[in-house]
Amino acid sequence: MDFEAVIGLEVHVQLKTNSKIFCSCSTEFGAPPNTHTCPVCLGMPGVLPVLNRKAVEYAMKMALATNCTINKTNVFARKHYFYPDLPKGYQISQYELPLAEDGWIDVETEAGGRRIRINRIHMEDDAGKLIHDESRPVSYVDLNRTGTPLIEIVSEPDIRTPEEASSYLKKIRQIVRYLNISDGNMEEGSLRCDANISLRPRGREEFGTKAELKNMNSFRHVQKALEYEIRRQSALLLDGKEIVQETRLFDASKGVTHSMRGKEEAHDYRYFPDPDLVPIKIDDKWLDEVKDSLPELPDEKRERFVSEYGLPEYDAEVLTGSVDLAEYFEAAVKLYPKPKKVSNWIMVELLKLIKKEDHDIASSKVTPEVLAELLSLIEKGTISNKIAKKILEEIHEKGGSPSEIVEREGLSQVSDESELSAIVEQVLRDNPKEVEKYRAGKKKVMGFFVGQVMRQTRGKANPQMVNELLRRLLDEA
Numbered sequence: 222m223d224f225e226a227v228i229g230l231e232v233h234v235q236l237k238t239n240s241k242i243f244c245s246c247s248t249e250f251g252a253p254p255n256t257h258t259c260p261v262c263l264g265m266p267g268v269l270p271v272l273n274r275k276a277v278e279y280a281m282k283m284a285l286a287t288n289c290t291i292n293k294t295n296v297f298a299r300k301h302y303f304y305p306d307l308p309k310g311y312q313i314s315q316y317e318l319p320l321a322e323d324g325w326i327d328v329e330t331e332a333g334g335r336r337i338r339i340n341r342i343h344m345e346d347d348a349g350k351l352i353h354d355e356s357r358p359v360s361y362v363d364l365n366r367t368g369t370p371l372i373e374i375v376s377e378p379d380i381r382t383p384e385e386a387s388s389y390l391k392k393i394r395q396i397v398r399y400l401n402i403s404d405g406n407m408e409e410g411s412l413r414c415d416a417n418i419s420l421r422p423r424g425r426e427e428f429g430t431k432a433e434l435k436n437m438n439s440f441r442h443v444q445k446a447l448e449y450e451i452r453r454q455s456a457l458l459l460d461g462k463e464i465v466q467e468t469r470l471f472d473a474s475k476g477v478t479h480s481m482r483g484k485e486e487a488h489d490y491r492y493f494p495d496p497d498l499v500p501i502k503i504d505d506k507w508l509d510e511v512k513d514s515l516p517e518l519p520d521e522k523r524e525r526f527v528s529e530y531g532l533p534e535y536d537a538e539v540l541t542g543s544v545d546l547a548e549y550f551e552a553a554v555k556l557y558p559k560p561k562k563v564s565n566w567i568m569v570e571l572l573k574l575i576k577k578e579d580h581d582i583a584s585s586k587v588t589p590e591v592l593a594e595l596l597s598l599i600e601k602g603t604i605s606n607k608i609a610k611k612i613l614e615e616i617h618e619k620g621g622s623p624s625e626i627v628e629r630e631g632l633s634q635v636s637d638e639s640e641l642s643a644i645v646e647q648v649l650r651d652n653p654k655e656v657e658k659y660r661a662g663k664k665k666v667m668g669f670f671v672g673q674v675m676r677q678t679r680g681k682a683n684p685q686m687v688n689e690l691l692r693r694l695l696d697e698a
């Protein structure tokens with residue numbers, strides 16, 4: 222039997238406000254344990270939460286960027302559960318009236334574009350962190366993170382493959398980074414994902430019973446966990462067994478999921494409106510202000526890169542991957558207005574160097590000015606592509622200016638015809654057998670000759686001239 226996966230993601234995004242959502246404690250990461258705490262985020266009796274306006278604005282930005290409808294009145298609710306990292310005994314979340322509902326995100330997959338609907342986006346406060354001592358049966362609790370603002374983005378079960386789930390998550394990361402509302406870093410926990418997955422026989426409308434997967438802290442883990450779960454569930458279904466609705470933990474070292482607990486139901490949490498917080502009212506003026514503050518978003522930027530610069534979709538997709546990269550491209554094109562050429566050099570050469578070190582483009586010593594100068598030097602015939610690549614690498618590491626390096630290291634291209642033809646003639650004299658082969662019809666030895674000339678000129682010969690000269694001399698007999 223052929224099964225189809227049905228997947229819905231619940232994504233938590235840590236908002237990078239300076240202070241927490243209901244108190245003025247700092248949200249700074251990495252401080253000594255329990256130093257960024259106060260009676261409010263420690264859940265002391267008698268305290269009152271005060272909502273951080275910035276957190277609401279960040280959440281509104283995400284809602285608008287994902288085509289959601291914002292509820293002009295929305296309400297915080299208490300979601301009760303006990304855990305040592307939750308001192309209040311309840312999380313402040315939103316339940317019946319969340320901040321926003323009914324949006325969507327478009328994602329690119331190998332099978333083409335897909336629209337994933339968003340059920341809701343709500344705000345909540347983060348819990349603290351438990352640190353388990355490996356050597357002793359002791360656990361510590363650090364409440365610095367308690368009260369950090371989160372949004373939860375709940376998708377409809379519209380995702381069909383692990384690859385699509387990963388694209389959707391990456392798109393969320395891209396959007397929150399464009400909006401500058403979160404670091405969006407899965408490894409560090411500022412972007413977290415729970416994945417719900419069920420299977421159904423292909424062609425059937427009705428959903429199967431789902432399992433909820435947790436504990437995946439990279440895009441790869443999400444994909445791996447879902448792939449494992451598809452194998453596990455299909456084996457059970459083929460055996461005629463039932464899927465149990467439960468929460469499962471991903472074990473990254475083994476690549477498998479384990480049952481953690483039965484799934485709790487909403488009524489288990491005893492949700493009720495938080496009496497300490499008044500409903501949030503969002504008037505048109507505020508909404509318009511937030512709308513006006515939105516930057517150009519990834520989809521718009523990608524489309525503009527195609528229409529304004531005549532770039533292929535693929536180039537536009539890569540170059541708009543981050544705001545920094547897109548700004549870099551646009552700055553370079555201003556100085557050297559041949560977009561496709563600039564795009565090729567960024568995508569093929571520069572990104573290769575940067576990815577090797579896992580850096581971002583803003584940290585490279587190859588500034589847009591450097592790249593534009595390098596491309597002009599190629600265009601003028603001063604240097605070859607090959608030399609330009611070497612210079613690019615050198616500048617990426619040590620900095621410097623292309624024309625100075627060309628001057629200092631004597632890298633100017635040899636375009637002097639008499640000088641080049643002397644070398645070409647010598648190469649042909651030295652390799653009579655290859656010349657014979659060429660003349661007998663093996664045109665591929667051309668590459669060999671070009672290589673020899675390049676070697677003798679240490680890569681500085683003008684390749685076009687070398688080719689012309691070789692062809693002239695070889696075809697002459």
Ligand code: ADP
Pocket residue numbers: 227228229230231375376377378379417418419428429430431487
């Ligand atoms: P619950 O009440 O169990 O929390 P929800 O309906 O609130 O379930 O959905 C939680 C998440 O699970 C959503 O992202 C939703 O898209 C996804 N989901 C719901 N039903 C299924 C299903 N049958 N298979 C896979 N995912 C599902």
Ligand code: ZN
Pocket residue numbers: 241244245246257258259260261262263368
């Ligand atoms: Zn506090």
Ligand code: MG
Pocket residue numbers: none
């Ligand atoms: Mg639910």
